[in-house]
Amino acid sequence: MLKGFSIYGLFGKYDYDVSLSSGYITFIHSLNGYGKSTVMKLIDDILVGNIDEVKNVYFERMDLKFNDGTALIVENDGETPLIQMQKNEIEEEVPAEELKNILNVLYISPDRSVVSCGGGLVPALESHIKDLAGRLKSAKEDDRLVNVPKQGRKEYTDAELEFRSKDLKAKLDFIKRAGIGPEMPAGYRFPPSRFEIMESRKEYQDLVFSVEEYVGRYYELAESAIVYVDIVNDLLINKNVYINTSNLLSIRMDNGTALSLDKLSSGEKQILIMFYLLLFEAKHGSLVIIDEPEISLHVAWQQSLGKTFSDIARLREMHIIVATHSPQVIHDNWDLSVELKVENDR
Secondary structure: OEEEEEEEEEOOOEEEEEEOOOOOEEEEEOOOOOOHHHHHHHHHHHHHOOHHHHHOOOOOEEEEEEOOOOEEEEEOOOOOOEEEEEEOOEEEEOOHHHHHHOOOEEEEOOOOOEEEEOOEEEEHHHHHHHHHHHHHHHHHHOOOOOOOOOOOOOOOOHHHHHHHHHHHHHHHHHHHOOOOOOOOOOOOOOOOOHHHHHHOHHHHHHHHHHHHHHHHHHHHHHHHHHHHHHHHHHHOOOEEEEEOOOOOEEEEEOOOOEEOHHHOOHHHHHHHHHHHHHHHHOOOOOEEEEEOOOOOOOHHHHHHHHHHHHHHHHHHOOEEEEEOOOHHHHOOOHHHEEEOOOOEEO
């Protein structure tokens, strides 16, 4: 994971050295014009290998420092940046195509209301809701349990099979809250009793491994859908969202009136977009950079963002960098904040 970064000669003027929080979230703030958004996007462009974008930023050198003691060093002369990985004082050049393998990163831009699609721009929320519907539809249709090869499988004792079955049943019940689940074989109760395991041990052991494989495929998708709806409904006022039988996210007023997505306020759309990206696009263990999450949000919503971001980061073992101008977003987390202060103003 990224633990900090340094940049020298940004705009030919600024040097910065930043250490990130050791927890799940770091808030970065600065005065306008100090290059905060430029630095955030630059980190993303480096880690995804967008070298053309990197070389178009005016800076001399950037060091990305990781928890394992390595550092990615980027030297920019405006032509072809020199990129090297430093470990134990030894530097080795890194090809641009290998940069994306260093660390998964998701950058959530301030301009997140539209996305590129088919050579044009479309409303981001419309695109995300359509994508979510497609994922859920595919999961519902894929209700098969597959046979897991015996080679390499752990052999469970009867007690372990009973415990594992109960754990998997709880996970299946959770997955069903998202409207998906596997077709279980007829004639087998799940979870089985200890007696049923003794009577049909081989069959239940095979079934446990098949259910484990299914849970591995779809638990995170179901969790994301459930948590997404819960978070959004905690924030919305006088309305709630739900996933309808067509797998589409729908909105209903408290009085029962249906509401189309385009009737939501700009702030409500921002909430739906940001948390969709965090839960459905950010990979487990990744670095997420959110630039100006406060856009169009009421102060009360801004104050709630930090805790919700932290909860999601903890759930997915991510680290989130929040770049903000809003003290309300940082709220009572100033111990997790870093001011982008000039180390050297040239």
